[in-house]
Amino acid sequence: MRQTSQTRDFVLGGRRIRRLGYGAMQLAGPGVFGPPKDRGAAIAVLRHAVASGVNHIDTSDFYGPHVTNEIIREALSPYPDDLIIITKIGARRGSDGAWLPALSAAELKGAVHDNLRHLGLDTLEVVNLRAMFDPHGPAEGSLEAPLAVLAELQRQGLVRQIGLSNVTPAQIAEARRICDIVCIQNHYNVVHRTDDALIDELGRAGIAYVPFFPLGGFAPLQSQRLFDAAQQLGKPPMQVALAWLLRRASNILVIPGTSSVSHLKENLGAANLTLPDEIAVALDGITHAVIKPSTTI
Numbered sequence: 207m208r209q210t211s212q213t214r215d216f217v218l219g220g221r222r223i224r225r226l227g228y229g230a231m232q233l234a235g236p237g238v239f240g241p242p243k244d245r246g247a248a249i250a251v252l253r254h255a256v257a258s259g260v261n262h263i264d265t266s267d268f269y270g271p272h273v274t275n276e277i278i279r280e281a282l283s284p285y286p287d288d289l290i291i292i293t294k295i296g297a298r299r300g301s302d303g304a305w306l307p308a309l310s311a312a313e314l315k316g317a318v319h320d321n322l323r324h325l326g327l328d329t330l331e332v333v334n335l336r337a338m339f340d341p342h343g344p345a346e347g348s349l350e351a352p353l354a355v356l357a358e359l360q361r362q363g364l365v366r367q368i369g370l371s372n373v374t375p376a377q378i379a380e381a382r383r384i385c386d387i388v389c390i391q392n393h394y395n396v397v398h399r400t401d402d403a404l405i406d407e408l409g410r411a412g413i414a415y416v417p418f419f420p421l422g423g424f425a426p427l428q429s430q431r432l433f434d435a436a437q438q439l440g441k442p443p444m445q446v447a448l449a450w451l452l453r454r455a456s457n458i459l460v461i462p463g464t465s466s467v468s469h470l471k472e473n474l475g476a477a478n479l480t481l482p483d484e485i486a487v488a489l490d491g492i493t494h495a496v497i498k499p500s501t502t503i
């Protein structure tokens with residue numbers, strides 16, 4: 207895998223996709239559990255995204271569970287040839303909505319088949335293995351056993367490419383000794399920068415970095431410096447936050463989530479927003495933001 211010369215696109219596992227994608231998690235009900243209040247609105251968001259050129263959608267069968275994938279299928283199937291749907295396995299939902307590990311061989315195989323069935327696909331383009339040693343952040347522990355299962359599913363042709371989520375540099379190194387890894391999906395945004403060094407290292411290896419919570423997650427980013435930059439530019443703060451990510455490194459792919467077409471339009475505007483150097487430098491210097499705690503992984 208390599209980066210393209212155009213900053214708009216990235217070649218992920220041999221498929222060219224736009225760096226500005228869409229994250230479908232917000233399409234399930236409150237707490238990513240159960241159906242959304244307005245299924246028609248969720249379908250409208252997905253159709254608007256694809257009609258606007260988005261060809262990279264992030265999902266999982268544990269959103270809902272099943273709900274988000276079923277909505278994607280209803281909204282977009284038969285899928286456009288250039289659309290890549292990236293999913294993740296490794297977790298399951300409790301009856302109360304809890305996020306629980308699901309990393310046994312049987313659970314992983316079941317999750318791949320569930321994703322295939324609910325999305326209506328014969329092959330999953332990219333499957334991220336979601337580490338669950340600590341559901342709330344990367345924590346050390348070997349991923350060898352679940353990755354061996356995923357690599358076998360890849361050999362069977364059910365999975366084309368493999369990525370990782372919620373992982374440490376040591377886990378990425380371990381995984382790359384077992385199979386090719388095309389993307390890493392960890393928590394990162396303009397105010398949450400734990401992975402700064404990792405992003406650059408992955409860039410040198412041609413591996414995509416896909417920040418989750420690019421807008422802060424369940425409580426959108428609250429930073430005076432971001433708001434000041436947005437005011438100076440006359441642009442919505444979330445659009446500026448996404449433009450900062452797109453500028454931060456060419457191996458970053460963004461998957462902002464929204465359940466509203468108007469927010470989607472704002473977010474897609476980030477592709478055409480070039481941050482002046484002085485504003486980018488001011489945002490680089492954000493060291494503190496007020497963020498309400500997230501309620502999920």
Ligand SMILES: NC(=O)c1ccc[n+]([C@@H]2O[C@H](COP(=O)([O-])OP(=O)(O)OC[C@H]3O[C@@H](n4cnc5c(N)ncnc54)[C@H](OP(=O)(O)O)[C@@H]3O)[C@@H](O)[C@H]2O)c1
Pocket residue numbers: 228229230231232264265294336371372391392417418419420421422423424425426442444445461462463464465466468469470472473503
């Ligand atoms: N691998 C993992 O463990 C993991 C964890 C979390 C998420 N993810 C993936 O990452 C994707 C993105 O994360 P996310 O959706 O949780 O968080 P996010 O993209 O950081 O933020 C979503 C939140 O921001 C709001 N929002 C979106 N656009 C906005 C705008 N223009 N102005 C104001 N508010 C706006 C949304 O509310 P509205 O609906 O009202 O717009 C929603 O509350 C998910 O969809 C999922 O696919 C992966």
